[in-house]
Amino acid sequence: MITIGPEQIASLPLLRESVGAIRDAYISVTDGRAQLPPVGYLGFPDRNADCHVKFGYIQGDPIFVVKMSSGFYDNPKRGLPSNNGIMIAVSAETGEVVAILDDRGLLTEVRTAVGGAIATLALARPDAEVVGVVGAGTQARAQIRALAAIAGKVFEFVVWGRNGKAASELARNLLAEGVVVGVTADLETLCGRADIIITTTPSAQALVLSEWVGAGTHITAVGADAPGKQELAVSLVARAGRLVADLVEQSVNHGEFSHAHASLQIEVGRIADLGSVLAGAVEGRSSAEEITIADLTGLAVQDIAIARVALHQLGVC
Amino acid sequence: MITIGPEQIASLPLLRESVGAIRDAYISVTDGRAQLPPVGYLGFPDRNADCHVKFGYIQGDPIFVVKMSSGFYDNPKRGLPSNNGIMIAVSAETGEVVAILDDRGLLTEVRTAVGGAIATLALARPDAEVVGVVGAGTQARAQIRALAAIAGKVFEFVVWGRNGKAASELARNLLAEGVVVGVTADLETLCGRADIIITTTPSAQALVLSEWVGAGTHITAVGADAPGKQELAVSLVARAGRLVADLVEQSVNHGEFSHAHASLQIEVGRIADLGSVLAGAVEGRSSAEEITIADLTGLAVQDIAIARVALHQLGVC
Secondary structure (H helix, E strand, O other): OEEEOHHHHHOOOHHHHOHHHHHHHHHHHHOOOEEOOOOEEEEEHHHOEEEEEEEEEEOOOOEEEEEEEEEEOOHHHHOOOOEEEEEEEEEOOOOOEEEEEOOOOHHHHHHHHHHHHHHHHHHOOOOOOEEEEEOOOHHHHHHHHHHHHHOOOOOEEEEEOOOHHHHHHHHHHHHHOOOOEEEEOOHHHHHHHOOEEEEOOOOOOOOEOHHHOOOOOEEEEOOOOOOOOOOEOHHHHHHOOEEEEOOHHHHHHHOOHHHHHHOOOOOHHHEEEHHHHHOOOOOOOOOOOOOEEEEOOOOHHHHHHHHHHHHHHOOOO | OEEEOHHHHHOOOHHHHOHHHHHHHHHHHHOOOEEOOOOEEEEEHHHOEEEEEEEEEEOOOOEEEEEEEEEEOOHHHHOOOOEEEEEEEEEOOOOOEEEEEOOOOHHHHHHHHHHHHHHHHHHOOOOOOEEEEEOOOHHHHHHHHHHHHHOOOOOEEEEEOOOHHHHHHHHHHHHHOOOOEEEEOOHHHHHHHOOEEEEOOOOOOOOEOHHHOOOOOEEEEOOOOOOOOOOEOHHHHHHOOEEEEOOHHHHHHHOOHHHHHHOOOOOHHHEEEHHHHHHOOOOOOOOOOOOEEEEOOOOHHHHHHHHHHHHHHOOOO
């Protein structure tokens, strides 16, 4: 067993090289190769905190992964990051622990961003140019980085954040990496201009309203991953022509689509699996006018995929 | 984050010092302090293997624990142990990983044995003398060690194993530690003589028959922890006056009591929680003639308890 620390993980060229593995991970969920038990949950309401335990196995893989990720949302008051995480990679041949990936949540950040970019590119109009990013936190930055890295074209990125300073800082940081990002304080106008909207906030109420969103827009929603979180108006979800989720039952249980589903605005049958769209088994976008929405709550198979790529790059397995 | 290896863990005086913590862990399940989500499971049928993920939290504790334990039952053919495991101790204050306990299953072995000894001492007749141990593997040895260490009296231990050589070796090893253990090849006679029977095998069919067991016997069954495993005849379970489980739903789902429950020989209402018995809220043994059975499938709160004791002994927290 070896332990791999955060600096070592941060130095790996994961973005581009994990795309194939994460694409395949989504497909594995829909073609019967994946074992994906329900996500485990511990809540610490008196500490404004929670913990998720994700684990799964893709048939044929040399490893499986157990991941702990925690969100202690009062940590910033003490100068600590809210999110922590660790992955255990276990040999699927012997059950021995192969590696501890002490990534502090970095691998989750990257696999979430790459998953978002894959969904965005699969569902947006081919002529899409303007990408509006809602939120200016870690995941906003990660989504922009991933999309810029793997799109094969140059998008115009514009960020809106509740905290204007954070948005400016994000733009400054990304510019240093060679990615040009604009900043706006006007979310309504941003949504109207955008061909692609990516929502990345932990909001508890809808930020993006249906009347702001034009025909043909694609939306990738990654923020809502727990009961009570919501970024899109229910009427916007109901209006979309194509709804896609990484895992339909997670999405209607505690993801973005849970609100439209609970209020009987959409039926489960309207939501397609992202893996089926990627595999070509189900149509993605059907016209240039259609609104498409991908709701991503995150899957253990993505963790397996990124861990496998990281361990391969490190020469471990 | 620190990593604590198997040698360091093996050197700790855990047996006696974890009794109070594990007792309290059982009680925490019944008095509302414990969060104990369902056990996660991955199966590898083509490899004769499985993996369990246990996690939970006891209110007020400084840490919570996520544990991965694997059983790859063809490993011995390659000269490897069947069981592996690792525990992650996470701060319940900040969500940061405090320690990786790379125990290879040792902490599970000890907490299972201490739990067995606690249940045995709570339910056996005070004048019990002869302890019949069914099975001669790692957990048989651990149960004897734990009971000998914490009983406060000297029992007569006799071991039966399907493999006579393994039983003799177990007796030799324990003698070297100062614990006298007899060996028998006659399970029926052993069950007739024993005041306490401890079953520790991965058997898939009943080994202990009702007609072999005398009035007043206490049985602690720790082997059956997954669907299909069984050590006691259904008629024996049905005949017992007092049935106790560490967690009733686990026991009737995949523990020893699942067979009697599935065949409608017992009702769930007949099974008491071990924690309630330990807390004095429910009566344990009601007479010297009663047969009592404790079925233990293992709880994440035991993992928390033993991890907490180990980390305390190591000066970590």
